[in-house]
Amino acid sequence: VTAVRTPAGAGTTATLAAFAADLTWEQLPEPVRAAARRTVANVVGLAVGASRHDAVEAALRALGDLGVRGGASLLGRSDTTGPTWAPLVHGIAMHVEDFDDTHLRTVLHPGAPVVAAALTAAELTGADGRALLTAVVAGVEVASKVGNALCPSHFDLGWHVTGTMGHLGAAAAAGHLLGLPPAQLHAALAVAATQAAGHTEQLGTTTKSLHPGRAAANGLEAALLARSGLTGPAAPVEGPRGLAALMAPVVDLDEAVRGLGEVWEVEDNAFKPYACGIVSHPVIDAGVELREHGVTAADVVSVEVVVRPVVLEVMGVEEPADGLASKFSVFHCFAVGLLDGAAGPAQYSDDRARDPEVVALRRRVRAVLDPDMPKDACRAVVRLADGREIVLHVQHATGSVDRPMTDEQLHRKFSLVVEPVLGARTDALWELAHGLDRLPSVGPLLEASRPT
Amino acid sequence: VTAVRTPAGAGTTATLAAFAADLTWEQLPEPVRAAARRTVANVVGLAVGASRHDAVEAALRALGDLGVRGGASLLGRSDTTGPTWAPLVHGIAMHVEDFDDTHLRTVLHPGAPVVAAALTAAELTGADGRALLTAVVAGVEVASKVGNALCPSHFDLGWHVTGTMGHLGAAAAAGHLLGLPPAQLHAALAVAATQAAGHTEQLGTTTKSLHPGRAAANGLEAALLARSGLTGPAAPVEGPRGLAALMAPVVDLDEAVRGLGEVWEVEDNAFKPYACGIVSHPVIDAGVELREHGVTAADVVSVEVVVRPVVLEVMGVEEPADGLASKFSVFHCFAVGLLDGAAGPAQYSDDRARDPEVVALRRRVRAVLDPDMPKDACRAVVRLADGREIVLHVQHATGSVDRPMTDEQLHRKFSLVVEPVLGARTDALWELAHGLDRLPSVGPLLEASRPT
Numbered sequence: 047v048t049a050v051r052t053p054a055g056a057g058t059t060a061t062l063a064a065f066a067a068d069l070t071w072e073q074l075p076e077p078v079r080a081a082a083r084r085t086v087a088n089v090v091g092l093a094v095g096a097s098r099h100d101a102v103e104a105a106l107r108a109l110g111d112l113g114v115r116g117g118a119s120l121l122g123r124s125d126t127t128g129p130t131w132a133p134l135v136h137g138i139a140m141h142v143e144d145f146d147d148t149h150l151r152t153v154l155h156p157g158a159p160v161v162a163a164a165l166t167a168a169e170l171t172g173a174d175g176r177a178l179l180t181a182v183v184a185g186v187e188v189a190s191k192v193g194n195a196l197c198p199s200h201f202d203l204g205w206h207v208t209g210t211m212g213h214l215g216a217a218a219a220a221g222h223l224l225g226l227p228p229a230q231l232h233a234a235l236a237v238a239a240t241q242a243a244g245h246t247e248q249l250g251t252t253t254k255s256l257h258p259g260r261a262a263a264n265g266l267e268a269a270l271l272a273r274s275g276l277t278g279p280a281a282p283v284e285g286p287r288g289l290a291a292l293m294a295p296v297v298d299l300d301e302a303v304r305g306l307g308e309v310w311e312v313e314d315n316a317f318k319p320y321a322c323g324i325v326s327h328p329v330i331d332a333g334v335e336l337r338e339h340g341v342t343a344a345d346v347v348s349v350e351v352v353v354r355p356v357v358l359e360v361m362g363v364e365e366p367a368d369g370l371a372s373k374f375s376v377f378h379c380f381a382v383g384l385l386d387g388a389a390g391p392a393q394y395s396d397d398r399a400r401d402p403e404v405v406a407l408r409r410r411v412r413a414v415l416d417p418d419m420p421k422d423a424c425r426a427v428v429r430l431a432d433g434r435e436i437v438l439h440v441q442h443a444t445g446s447v448d449r450p451m452t453d454e455q456l457h458r459k460f461s462l463v464v465e466p467v468l469g470a471r472t473d474a475l476w477e478l479a480h481g482l483d484r485l486p487s488v489g490p491l492l493e494a495s496r497p498t
Numbered sequence: 499v500t501a502v503r504t505p506a507g508a509g510t511t512a513t514l515a516a517f518a519a520d521l522t523w524e525q526l527p528e529p530v531r532a533a534a535r536r537t538v539a540n541v542v543g544l545a546v547g548a549s550r551h552d553a554v555e556a557a558l559r560a561l562g563d564l565g566v567r568g569g570a571s572l573l574g575r576s577d578t579t580g581p582t583w584a585p586l587v588h589g590i591a592m593h594v595e596d597f598d599d600t601h602l603r604t605v606l607h608p609g610a611p612v613v614a615a616a617l618t619a620a621e622l623t624g625a626d627g628r629a630l631l632t633a634v635v636a637g638v639e640v641a642s643k644v645g646n647a648l649c650p651s652h653f654d655l656g657w658h659v660t661g662t663m664g665h666l667g668a669a670a671a672a673g674h675l676l677g678l679p680p681a682q683l684h685a686a687l688a689v690a691a692t693q694a695a696g697h698t699e700q701l702g703t704t705t706k707s708l709h710p711g712r713a714a715a716n717g718l719e720a721a722l723l724a725r726s727g728l729t730g731p732a733a734p735v736e737g738p739r740g741l742a743a744l745m746a747p748v749v750d751l752d753e754a755v756r757g758l759g760e761v762w763e764v765e766d767n768a769f770k771p772y773a774c775g776i777v778s779h780p781v782i783d784a785g786v787e788l789r790e791h792g793v794t795a796a797d798v799v800s801v802e803v804v805v806r807p808v809v810l811e812v813m814g815v816e817e818p819a820d821g822l823a824s825k826f827s828v829f830h831c832f833a834v835g836l837l838d839g840a841a842g843p844a845q846y847s848d849d850r851a852r853d854p855e856v857v858a859l860r861r862r863v864r865a866v867l868d869p870d871m872p873k874d875a876c877r878a879v880v881r882l883a884d885g886r887e888i889v890l891h892v893q894h895a896t897g898s899v900d901r902p903m904t905d906e907q908l909h910r911k912f913s914l915v916v917e918p919v920l921g922a923r924t925d926a927l928w929e930l931a932h933g934l935d936r937l938p939s940v941g942p943l944l945e946a947s948r949p950t
Contacts, residue, residue, distance in 0.1 A: 108722035112581040129564040204739035247739035253730040270560035278705040287656035287699035
């Protein structure tokens with residue numbers, strides 16, 4: 047009953063709450079606004095692309111059993127669902143292809159939980175695009191800064207940072223859009239903090255994508271519950287029995303507020319160009335680059351990719367039997383890079399994993415380990431049928447800190463996932479999703495995402 | 499990607515899932531059936547009693563903002579809510595007065611999360627009373643056994659066991675009522691395990707009672723999601739990045755299945771006779787006993803209660819300013835025991851905390867510490883105005899393992915909390931709540947709980 051407070055970290059939650067409540071569009075420097083636009087556009091595209099994914103359908107079937115109906119829109123779908131379920135379904139859809147975004151320092155994927163909560167909160171409140179983008183920045187900053195305080199030990203222990211920190215980010219974003227004053231946003235963070243969850247044991251299952259979905263739903267609900275008067279403790283994050291103390295062996299609480307509103311974490315949110323684990327991205331780049339040199343699979347006698355040992359540890363599957371397994375095959379990754387010039391969800395389908403041309407090419411790829419290879423680099427030595435040898439050096443993989451995806455690349459990625467759903471209407475959705483600050487509400491975006 | 503499995507605990511979740519899926523009413527020995535009846539009746543009464551509590555109203559106001567409507571009943575209320583929200587509201591109502599039940603070994607309060615999930619699942623499926631009671635036993639066993647594996651280190655670290663283990667119990671109970679086969683119930687436990695949450699930093703706030711509410715809602719949703727095809731890992735509890743590894747420093751996974759279906763944890767579920775922390779219960783018993791000797795407050799010159807040091811550490815408030823603070827005053831506890839012969843929510847109201855008669859009596863009570871006093875015992879030395887001295891020895895407090903509440907005492911407690919809501923209809927609800935195995939559905943129970 048008598049809680050012992052340590053001076054370190056005192057006031058962490060109060061500081062974060064005031065920041066999230068009071069943040070304005072005018073305060074955001076242009077690069078921060080640009081980063082917010084990109085974060086939103088990227089996951090909006092992914093949600094549309096995955097709007098018929100098995101995991102999404104499973105969640106909606108479960109709701110059907112409950113008779114849940116409501117006025118909340120779903121990206122890429124004509125049906126609606128209850129307002130607390132829309133963030134859950136969106137969180138699943140945005141994350142389920144492992145193709146979203148990454149705050150590299152924490153391995154947090156902030157887009158799915160934060161944008162999913164913000165989108166439904168904006169629909170509920172009639173907020174405009176600038177308010178939505180400001181809320182997303184607030185959410186990404188809160189989730190990432192607290193992540194900085196707890197990581198890497200929090201991640202290393204086995205917590206799925208997207209589920210845990212996602213709760214705080216979603217509550218901050220939703221609380222901002224509901225217009226909560228700092229004291230209520232503080233309570234919303236408390237309600238969210240005590241629900242933070244998600245284990246990396248779940249990787250490789252569809253429940254992994256439930257983590258950001260649940261974080262988004264709980265974050266929105268936390269903001270609504272706090273507004274209605276639910277109370278939490280003063281120090282839900284920094285207290286002796288709070289989130290930080292329970293969920294990370296090594297914590298530096300100063301990091302949770304360091305540079306708040308000055309050093310913007312959302313600027314370090316990187317986008318995945320390829321729908322698989324980040325360690326194989328340099329190798330895919332090598333395949334794509336080879337294709338750009340005019341080389342075809344038929345020209346290739348053998349390929350030797352020089353990579354860090356971790357690449358084989360997590361991506362060493364030589365004969366992937368299905369699409370999911372092919373995400374863990376660096377050989378498959380190189381092959382689709384050369385054959386397709388892409389590595390989106392289509393390249394990791396069951397069909398593509400078993401395609402004879404892909405199988406034949408990937409069998410000609412072998413890996414050589416080099417512990418000194420930087421983590422965003424690789425080398426590929428390609429022997430061609432005409433006797434030539436091509437050596438490719440990928441120094442910084444696409445989507446790495448030193449080589450971020452350009453807006454054009456992000457647009458191409460968006461098109462890749464959205465076109466199968468919206469066809470010729472894809473570019474119109476991109477314009478809305480990437481230009482949200484011009485919209486008076488999120489209505490036009492949601493409307494444009496619906497298949498005809 | 500290549501998960502390293504330790505042999506210890508292998509198959510824990512599968513074993514628990516098969517147990518919960520396959521359990522039948524016929525398998526339950528009569529003392530287990532009786533324990534299940536008592537567990538259900540106790541929290542049903544509490545939910546009715548707290549059906550207008552501030553925290554319940556706050557949750558329902560938050561839902562109102564969402565336009566959530568649905569067919570799920572709420573105990574003690576005429577309005578309904580969405581089927582995923584009813585367990586949340588019930589979990590809050592059952593736990594918010596700190597008056598529910600305790601699996602003493604783990605400090606888990608299994609009734610609220612398990613019964614809240616089971617009740618709505620039974621309403622959704624049309625299950626009969628025996629199926630509900632069987633599901634409650636399945637849920638209590640799963641939550642308590644896994645709790646045995648993780649506690650005390652899990653609790654000592656700061657996890658609110660009712661929130662964390664409550665997720666597993668709620669999923670097991672709901673999965674049983676949905677008739678999930680073992681493989682799907684296994685997936686339901688996986689979906690629930692990765693959402694397990696709740697920090698003891700939240701004690702003393704209304705968000706604490708959200709923990710069993712969220713556990714109940716997530717447990718029911720986990721069962722529905724698993725039925726619809728969401729998948730989880732094989733070892734969500736026992737795996738290297740699963741619940742046990744992340745959430746407790748000392749784990750004995752064998753405990754999670756030891757005696758499953760033979761040694762019934764539900765039989766060790768104790769009921770709180772008094773609406774405050776358990777350490778002051780012997781002192782309240784002393785006050786009640788003194789009253790039964792015909793002694794009144796006016797007769798009492800001074801009282802010396804001999805207690806363990808922990809009692810003053812957590813219950814040492816000498817001049818409680820309001821109802822909540824009076825729950826942490828062993829002096830107040832003794833005073834209401836003698837004056838009212840009870841220590842229910844009414845004895846911890848703001849009015850009662852400030853009542854001059856109570857204040858005057860509690861100022862004549864002082865505490866003497868004895869480190870050797872057993873935790874369920876106390877001694878009270880009472881000096882009376884006529885010069886007599888009465889020495890009372892409470893050897894086992896009411897509601898302790900060695901002196902469980904009788905059915906008659908439980909019925910009186912039920913009446914104490916339900917009568918302010920239902921008046922003369924209270925006994926009829928007790929008959930239904932404590933005799934569920936005679937009901938063809940939960941409909942009559944829910945109907946009888948509604949105020950006219």
